[in-house]
Amino acid sequence: MRIALCGGTGDIGEGLALRWAYDTDHEVLIGSRDPEKARTKAQEYETELDSRGVDRTVKGFANEMAADRADVVVLAVPPYYVRDTVEGFAGRLDRDTVLVSPAVGMQRDDAGLHYHPPSEGSVTAVAAAAAPDEVAVVGAFHNLSAGRLANLDVELDQDTLLVGDDEDAVDIVRMLAAEIEGLRPLYAGPVANAAEIESLTPLLINLAKYNDELHDAGVQFG
Structure with missing residues (x-):
């Protein structure tokens, strides 16, 4: 399967790109508004993988070109770019493409981060509308x-919650998530439930801010 990480030069894009390239045989494409930046980052990811004895090719493209070539497109962009990013390559998608949204709307003040959903109710809903x-x-x-x-030296041992209205698409993302070692995907219902999941992210970041032992905290359900 071919996975495009649009915005794959950023933090979440880097992590997913490295994990899929390290743990699976799927083809990984890096997308960016700046194709040269995408190619540079793709080479950096290849170098990191090579240092661990993994010979993989990671290619970089403009977001539109990456999306056009992919079976699964991950919107690894900040929440305020999600709508424009999807609209920018919407014509390159077809009914067999699965679009994945990991972004969360947040605002920061002196106390920490707070959930800040868009008018649609969640960033996932913004992606679906676009x-x-x-x-x-x-x-x-x-x-x-x-x-x-x-x-890649750290074991994940975490859960990721999935929301989606299309059962087949959810199954594809569940499979891709489960192939990342230490990650357990759990279905949490339709897109209408996305706000409840997205709102956990600022909570986790605040826990890490106020508790040194919870640095890089995640969720795990018993």
Whole structure:
């Protein structure tokens, strides 16, 4: 399977790219608004993998080109870029493409981070509204620590919650998540439930801020 990480030069994009390239045989594409930046980052990821004895090719493209080539497109962009990013390559998607949204709307003040959902109710819902009607959207990977994800020396041992209205698309993302060692995907219902999941992210970051032993905290359900 071919996975495009649009915004794959950022923190969550780096972590997912490295984990999928390290743990699976899926083809990984890095997308960016700046294709040269995407190619540079792709080479950095290849170098990191090579240092661990993994010979993988990671390619970089403009977001539109990466999305056009992919079976699964991950929106690894800040929440305020999600709508424009999807609209920018919407014409490159088809009914077999699965769109994945991990972004979370947050605001910071002196106390910490606070959940700040868009008017649609969640960033996942924003992605679904911007995507063509025939393209399935799945929310996933919201509550993962990007730093922990990108450090291949660290075992994840965490859960990721999935939301989506299309059963087949959810199954694809569940499979891709489960192939990352130490990550357990759990289905949490339709896109309408995304806000409850996204709101966990600022909580986890605040826990890490106020408790040194919870640095890079994640969620795990018993």
